[in-house]
Amino acid sequence: MPPDKNFYQILGVAADASQDEIQRAYRKLARQYHPDVNADPAAEERFKDASEAYHVLSDPQTRRRYDAFGADFRQIPPDVDPEAFRRTRAAAGTGTAAGGGAGRAGGGGGFGFRQPDIDIDDLFGGFFGGRPGRGWGPIRGADQEAELSLSVEEAYRGGRSSVTLSDGEAFRSFDVDVPAGVTDGQRIRLAGQGGHGSDGAPPGDLYLVVRIMPHPGYRLHGRDIYTELRLAPWEAALGTSVVIDTPGGEAKVKVPAGTSSGRRLRLRGRGLPNRTGKAGDFFAEARIMVPDRPSDAERRLFEQLAAVSDFEARRQR
């Protein structure tokens, strides 16, 4: 624990806050960051900090000592006079008057002073492990959840992907093997990478929830991929063959004669692959475009077409 960690700041209360305010602030933070309520990996650290701060500030006696001696108050023997301590400390510049703490085990009658070095995980375990005699043993850590953002192409190909998670203060990096053809919302489990267990119990698991980022050219629906296929009116009317991009590379689509806007041309199996079943399909949706400013010749031809044709676009179906 960094020595400058301020318990009042962690709880978001003033240094002269009443016990009620401290309790209220802690309960609010606990509801927000409890690892079973908030699966974000950063939440556990916040909850631990808040629990530690509350543990210290909720007991008037420890709170007085914390106020007098600061964050390393546990290393100060119980009979040290706060005034004397402040003077010694000021004289010594830095450093604490600790050192004798370990030898004072059993004396003083206060609680918490018997452990000169309190490990934060012990303390955390204390919260989840419960007080002795309550029948709680070691408790496995909570499962955590984080997002893994992938492009459509990455989801298609699969392979190594690197994820960095903020863990409160620390950062953790993982290399994840993403299976080819993961879909949006699918969960990848990293066993044992979740929240800490207490008293030596195993940690929880970390789940990476795949999020496929929006793509300018593709729309996803499960494993099926949709793209827009722009056609000139004569291409749509007479039929043509167009080369389009798919995540798996270029593909040729045959546009049959008489294709109207909205018609879906399917490339079977060219969607996201599937390890255990049928791959998705790739759909090219026809969309007919006309020239913004037709040339005189084009305009004449369109007018001619309009005069000759008995096609009525609005009467179909």
Next chain:
Amino acid sequence: MTYALIRVSRPGDQGLGLEAFARATGTHPDLIRRLVALGVVDAERDRAGELWFSPGQVGALARVQRLRAGFALNYAAVGLVTDLLDRIAVLEAALRASRRSGG
């Protein structure tokens, strides 16, 4: 036509007996029996009346204990909280899915 899934194997084939479950979770068997009676932990009873637990219940009980310790809840309240958390998780997943396919 839909068919209900039926467990073919005996519960003990893949699950934990009460003693093993108690060891795995570090919890006293008496407390576990109470939690089963309260519906906080799911268990199956074989013909001999013995309790069997699926491995997933180890994590479920750990969550119960963390919630109980973190919020000073009694076990009936923990049951409610875990049910609500599960329901919220399902709703959030559905919301994410619909937001993505719609947008």
